[in-house]
Amino acid sequence: MDLFSRSWAALREAVAGLPDQDFARPSGCTGWLVRDLACHLVIDAQDVLITLVTPADTEPTADAAGYWHVAQEPPTGTDPLDALTVRLAAAYEDPALLTFHLDDVGAAAGRAAGLADPDALVSTQDMVLTVRDYLTAYVLEWTLHHLDLVAHLTGVPGPPAEGLAASRALLERIAGAPFPASFTDADALLIGTGRRPASDAETAQLGALSGTLPLVLG
Template sequence: MSSSLLRATYGALSAVVSDLAPEEGWQPSGCAGWAVLDLTLHLVDDARRGLVALATPAGGPATSDAVAYWRSWQPTADQDADVAWRTRVRASVAGGFPELAAVYAELVAAVGVAAGRVGPGELVGTQGHVLRAGDVLSTLAVEAAVHHLDLVAHLDRPGPPAEALAEVRRVLEGLHGGPLPAGWDDAAAARRGTGREPLSDADRVGLGEAAARFPLFG
């Protein structure tokens, strides 16, 4: 994946974060159990992951790629609850949106520079995996795009760029092993493929036995 797509994805999300008002911090997000402020802190954490990954050369061979990375991302309900609780504690003392927005803008700008300096085929390490840098950029863009949908789920703000949602769909179809239903637009595919939106009865009929594997990652 190109660094320009990641910069566009991060830029759109950073613009939303910078526009949030203090009173919107405790609005619900599309990420179950997380308020908007909680999710914003998580966005900071993920941008920091990207910066560290792109500055962490690794020996080969690659142990994962842009699709396989997500296969291990299937947290249990207890793990989800624990992360939500710890994030809420940290978010409550994080200084609010002005501080988080400034930190996020600084981090995503730095990630964009780092992404442009690393060749897409270079191997880097992140979260115990070894991936090509281009695949790491995909994981960052996918997470940012899905969380952009989460962030604006109950707010009157623009969603992620179309090309970012297209990358989410590409990864979900890789996990699914084939095309997702043609009737799903890319935003619906992102929400249903990650369990943010339940499958309808018609979806389950169309997916057949594959419906049991949803969400494809959480």
């Protein structure tokens, strides 16, 4: 629960500190500028708020790893929801309006997470999870998008080390195998989710695991 809050606060703080010109730079998400990614984070924050007030009365059907669907193809940026995000982001025009909205809704999502009972059951995307597992899944979401945010920027702080480590551990559960110990947590996440290709040497270290990558999470 605390790791969710720290990861989310670090990501929002990084966005809040960006100069206006950085919002027009590319992000690590295919087809998205930084402003598009920031707009997606607003939508993510809304999803967190909605889920935390959507109680379930059945047993859990998924845990933090099972929350993630692994797609067969990487995103192209042309998915209708992705395209809508781009249009919404452009409608803000002034980056200050976008950062204000993210801070407003994002802070509310953070407060809601802090107040939630970790053992309570919530429903989202036809799944039932404990709040603890749901927020654990979102640590991976925040960490990956923090890496996306800084992918083409300089001087912007990256995700917290503890968030990177926890996200790597969760991705290894999803993959069903550990990444090589020589990989940094960031490299394991970037290579594991297809955000950057593995070098020949890294592919050799991955062994059989390389045949299952990338893990395109959705």
